[in-house]
Amino acid sequence: MGRSVPEGRRQLVADVSSATRGDLRLTRITKTYGDFTAVNDLSLTIPEGSFFALLGPSGCGKTTTLRMIAGLEEPTVGSIHLGSTDITTKRPYQRPINTVFQNYALFPHLTIFENIAFGLRRRGIKDVDADVNKVLELVELPHLAQRKPTQLSGGQQQRIALARAIVNRPALLLLDEPLGALDLKLRRQMQIELKWIQREVGLTFVHVTHDQEEAMTMADTIAVMNEGEIEQMGSPADLYDNPETAFVANFLGQSNLIKGRIEGSDGDNLVVDLFGQKIAMPKKRSHAVDNSIYAGIRPEKFRISLVGTPTRGNILTGGRIEDVSYIGVSTQYQVLMPWGQELMVFEQNDDGVAPFDKGDEVVISWEPNFTFALRGDEDADAGTEVIPEDLDEE
Ligand SMILES: Nc1ncnc2c1ncn2[C@@H]1O[C@H](COP(=O)(O)OP(=O)(O)O)[C@@H](O)[C@H]1O
Numbered sequence: 001m002g003r004s005v006p007e008g009r010r011q012l013v014a015d016v017s018s019a020t021r022g023d024l025r026l027t028r029i030t031k032t033y034g035d036f037t038a039v040n041d042l043s044l045t046i047p048e049g050s051f052f053a054l055l056g057p058s059g060c061g062k063t064t065t066l067r068m069i070a071g072l073e074e075p076t077v078g079s080i081h082l083g084s085t086d087i088t089t090k091r092p093y094q095r096p097i098n099t100v101f102q103n104y105a106l107f108p109h110l111t112i113f114e115n116i117a118f119g120l121r122r123r124g125i126k127d128v129d130a131d132v133n134k135v136l137e138l139v140e141l142p143h144l145a146q147r148k149p150t151q152l153s154g155g156q157q158q159r160i161a162l163a164r165a166i167v168n169r170p171a172l173l174l175l176d177e178p179l180g181a182l183d184l185k186l187r188r189q190m191q192i193e194l195k196w197i198q199r200e201v202g203l204t205f206v207h208v209t210h211d212q213e214e215a216m217t218m219a220d221t222i223a224v225m226n227e228g229e230i231e232q233m234g235s236p237a238d239l240y241d242n243p244e245t246a247f248v249a250n251f252l253g254q255s256n257l258i259k260g261r262i263e264g265s266d267g268d269n270l271v272v273d274l275f276g277q278k279i280a281m282p283k284k285r286s287h288a289v290d291n292s293i294y295a296g297i298r299p300e301k302f303r304i305s306l307v308g309t310p311t312r313g314n315i316l317t318g319g320r321i322e323d324v325s326y327i328g329v330s331t332q333y334q335v336l337m338p339w340g341q342e343l344m345v346f347e348q349n350d351d352g353v354a355p356f357d358k359g360d361e362v363v364i365s366w367e368p369n370f371t372f373a374l375r376g377d378e379d380a381d382a383g384t385e386v387i388p389e390d391l392d393e394e
């Protein structure tokens with residue numbers, strides 16, 4: 001990835017000296033404001049050339065972390081390395097790092113061309129045409145070079161902000177909720193485009209967002225942040241399929257977490273009791289520390305069947321449909337279980353079978369492999385108080 005950059009664009013990234021390139025390493029970073037800890041003992045490595053997302057609810061410390069990487073804040077404790085260079089106390093302009101913010105921050109009195117050329121000219125580079133035109137082509141807006149920022153749409157301005165950062169050939173590009181001001185449809189389009197541009201130029205992108213779908217669409221690796229700490233880090237699929245904490249299970253997508261006990265073992269599986277009914281789940285997906293667990297199953301992994309129809313895999317009986325929401329591509333059911341918990345079930349509308357009705361007595365089943373287990377002393381609601389989409393209005 002990123003190593004097969006087309007010839008014309010290779011130059012864009014070739015200029016940064018090797019001493020200041022390489023992986024970005026944050027080592028035991030803490031940032032306090034008075035007696036408030038915004039970032040707590042955070043360590044992570046961001047591989048060179050990767051698209052890395054820092055995902056978490058508002059106030060969890062994402063921007064603070066980014067500002068320390070950019071040099072706009074100094075860590076209270078800890079160090080930051082880029083490759084073999086310690087940049088912890090370097091001034092922002094001494095770091096080969098650029099930041100793209102949500103509000104673009106283009107210069108209103110300059111043309112688009114001059115906005116992009118600004119950083120190059122400030123570094124004393126006289127012949128800027130080739131570089132500026134190259135990045136204008138990269139963001140597919142060469143025809144707007146002579147316009148002023150106010151003559152561009154929000155999405156176009158955001159692409160220019162990106163071009164202006166990329167033209168400086170930073171070793172690292174930081175993006176702080178860069179798509180937050182765009183409407184949903186344009187945001188989805190820009191997510192795909194950003195990912196494409198990152199692959200083209202091969203720069204390391206560190207993207208901050210509270211939008212889990214955005215992080216999953218774009219990032220190679222996601223670090224889920226909560227209250228100044230990293231809860232879990234991994235590929236989007238890893239985090240989704242095998243969350244280690246209730247916060248991750250609930251913040252990244254939705255989860256059904258059912259209280260249970262490990263009763264025994266059967267080959268590679270654990271035998272688990274859920275309110276008197278036995279299920280199986282893979283040992284390797286258990287993050288429990290003792291026999292008390294929450295069994296986790298994603299809503300789309302459940303199947304619903306009427307009592308009396310054959311089912312396979314894990315089975316939970318005694319359900320009753322409490323609510324049916326038809327969403328077009330899927331139907332979402334709330335199923336009340338005998339122990340008083342409502343489970344969420346998403347069924348794709350692909351088989352033409354009439355959806356179940358409110359009041360139907362049903363059985364829920366799923367493949368044992370789709371089960372994960374969390375510690376039984378977790379707060380099963382962690383990460384649900386914050387509904388990511390609600391924050392879009394902030
Ligand atoms: N300069 C500051 N002084 C005091 N508290 C701050 C300062 N900057 C950030 N904070 C606090 O640190 C926490 C993390 O903030 P921030 O990193 O901006 O969160 P995020 O970007 O994840 O929404 C918040 O509670 C915020 O109020």
Ligand SMILES: [Mg+2]
Pocket residue numbers: 062063064
């Ligand atoms: Mg922020």
